[in-house]
Amino acid sequence: MTETQANTLYSAFTARIDAVLDALEMEGDLPPDTNRANVSVEPPRDPSHGDLSTNAAMVLAKGAATNPRALAEKIVEHLAHDPMIESAEIAGPGFINLRLARQNWIEELAAIAELGADYGKSAMGAGARVNVEYVSANPTGPMHMGHCRGAVVGDALASLLEFAGHEVTREYYVNDAGGQVDTLARSAHLRYREALGDDIGDIPEGLYPGDYLVPVGKAAAEEFGDRFQSLPESEWLPIFRAFAVERMMDLIKSDLAMLGIKHDVFSSEAALQAAKKPEAAEAWLREHDLVYDGVLEAPKGKAPPEDWEPVELPLFRSTRYGDDQDRPIKKSDGKWTYFGADLAYHMQKAESADALIDVWGADHSGTVKRIKAAVAALSEGQGEPIPFDVKLVQMVQLLRGGEPVKMSKRSGNFVTIADMVEEVGKDVVRFSMLTRKPEAQMDFDFAKVVEQSKDNPVFYVQYAHARISSILRKAAAEGITPSADGLDLLGEHDLAVIKQAAQFPREVEAAARSREAHRIAFYLYDLAAEFHALWNMGNDDAEKRFIVAQNPALSAARLFLASQIGQVIRNGLALLGVEAVEEL
């Protein structure tokens, strides 16, 4: 309760209860400076328990040397006089259940109208600069499904944090310095020779066979003519590396655009190395005895690699920070390891951020400890340790009609994001990726998603929005304008939807705090469900329809309600990067 919170309905009542506890301290019913960390004020799961519930009496009774119900009675006494509280009751082991006066909900609806696209925004982040690094797929080919989940999860997380008051940088780390990009360059050169008319035969083992390099070869032929056709590799490798990486990044950016993803910053590993950042990091670490030259032991419990031989390498003392083993920052050929460059890269990011988040695939889980160790070591050394989170996104098992689909860049046979988006649409892809928590594995059956697309939750939410658009269109045609004037005419069943909508700001903060964007998707589903339920009441009872014949004042009020629910759905979908359609 100590965190900064937006001025929402729920935080307002949290403050009221806090004030009551202050009063009880003054009156001696509670010991001074009672620890209230475990006090919660939140809507109960079961709506029949009221609008808000607090466990304050149960949590604080022991410290006050009394029993929960006795303390609860004292709290209730204070709350009973509040005109914004309709009733306060003690229930079960000592919960205090509050029913809020309907005025609260009417005002909340007005607040949605006033804030519009800003409704739900929070100041929680207090402008803290958060760098979210996601995707960072190697620039050796188009994006495939293996990248998709992390891309969507990272992007939604970035939007969420932004909405919750953080200053977010969306960053992509381009691994353009390792051996894989040399392979890319060689593969591109082969396609280049092919474009110039050489018979290249089968793509040799160890090069990338994918067709996507054919246009790269043609482009190179146009750009360079036959200049590099028969020169030794050393003459063209760096040139083709840069050329091909640039083309691959264009490809990746266009794939990302299909998913509605756009990064602010693309950081090049090659540029990082050219700027000697890893050297600087190494020097600092050596000064502090965090890097030393040593020999790693062969892995235990598992047959060591056949070509295993002990080699002395510069090692980072990641064991000092909880890793299982010290980690090499340079290879025996003197080049930086991925990790060696990556630790310098994280320091670079930290220079312009207050917190770092990496979104990685679960296949990198083994490297989390070392990078956390490195960031801890380096940032402690340079003042305050920087908060650093690695969000691991679990694998997606891609199926087609129940059969696993292979994904391998080497074979050149893989389902690309472009294929996926073209077949099922961006909104389905994004929403699907966000309707389960990222740390759980998921199956994604291509055929199933296409066949059952009507059952996909994204349509359920979009349908609610479409219905709202539809009714507003109809009202406009009939000359009825939504209006807040008659909101007092709304009934209990209308309020149920408002209550759900009013939770949006809470959900935003809870989701941002736990850094879990998928909560927004589930919330929207619940909100849509409330709306659909309200809509269907109109089937049985014409008085409960949005447009009530002979009652323009009530119609205007209900249309106002519908319009605001639509606003909240739009705000939520915007966080997920899913479109709020006008009609299905």
Added chain:
RNA sequence: GCGCCCGUAGCUCAGUCGGAUAGAGCAUCGGAUUCCUAAUCCGGAGGCCACAGGUUCGAAUCCUGUCGGGCGCACCA
């Protein structure tokens, strides 16, 4: 062998810093459409929250162990 993640209804999954009778969708059974989009709604049935201990007013949630599934485990990225 070690590390990380997961285990909740027949299936796919939610579950708010530990809260009240564990929730949804699909599937299944029964209802609602002369009427704002039925791509919707209402109701029934379906659970030893993998298992065993522990922590406390209170555990699906936290701790320990076991079992099952996934990912990773020298200089790759």
